[in-house]
Amino acid sequence: MNKLFIRYRFFLITLLMLVVLALVNTGLALKSFSITAYSLREVLLVIPPIFVLLGLLDIWVPRHTMVRFMGHGSGMKGVLLAVLIGSAAAGPLYGAFPVAAVFLKKGASFRNVFIFIGAWSTTKIPMLLFEYEALGPRFALTRLLVDIPGIIVISWLLGLSLNDSDRLDIVRKVEKLTK
């Protein structure tokens, strides 16, 4: 019971916020509820295949393959793969974290995993097409050109900012979550 409460405490807090909002402004609370229901539907549509794919990845891709292609010393190949896989992704950013966790567990380097998350967040191809149409080629292409080196630099800085115990912490977390 207690464990369940701890696991769901963040969700319970958000529900409590919703209740407080309902007391203050019923209209806004109803609107929040309908937006939540709408996003839930969207998540239920996109998330299942992502998790099935990460399950398959976890089972089928051997560790040494991941290390060779995206691990330490994978060099440009690893960077390129991280950008490409991230860009081919679908779904919201929070879908990237569980996939990134499996990459990390399988031996991809921290830097490449961060590049993957960065690419997933900003250079997703389907989103780029949308952006190109709505905001024009100058906007979309400039952003793409600035973002790719930006993602790589951010990932490099992020890697530098982590000491060994941070890394160990993350690996432990990730292993627990993808057991």
Add this chain to the structure above:
Amino acid sequence: MTIILYTATVILLAVSLYKDKQKTVKAIKKAWKAFENIMPQFLGVLVLTGIVLSIMNAETISRILGVESGWLGTIGAAVVGSVTLIPGFVAFPTASILLQNGAGYMQIAAFVSTLMMVGVITFPVEIEYFGVKTAVIRNLLAFLFSFLVAVIIGWVHTV
């Protein structure tokens, strides 16, 4: 896009099933376990998204992004982009309308960039995997980087 995702998943699942049934069952079990592990955080993020978007509706966003120009407007736009979670197919047309109504490219670029890279609402999911320190640094770097994106996009639209 969702169709491609499903097609790819079904094909890979079929190949996996053909090659090894037991491994496939194991993969599905892993998928379910991974999903179940993060589900509480996902649920919280969804409710939070609902609350934030009901308060920060299109009108509010337009007001913040449309009125203030210059640096103050850019900072405001970056903050709005950081705390909202809108799918691209809604965000881009909205941004386009704002541009037509006189919003600056620098502000819109800051908004679009932080919207995609910075996730305040999804923070609880991120720390579950990467811990507080990494999540804070990643979001902070992405936030700062978005200003560079904004300046460059603003600049290319003036030349």
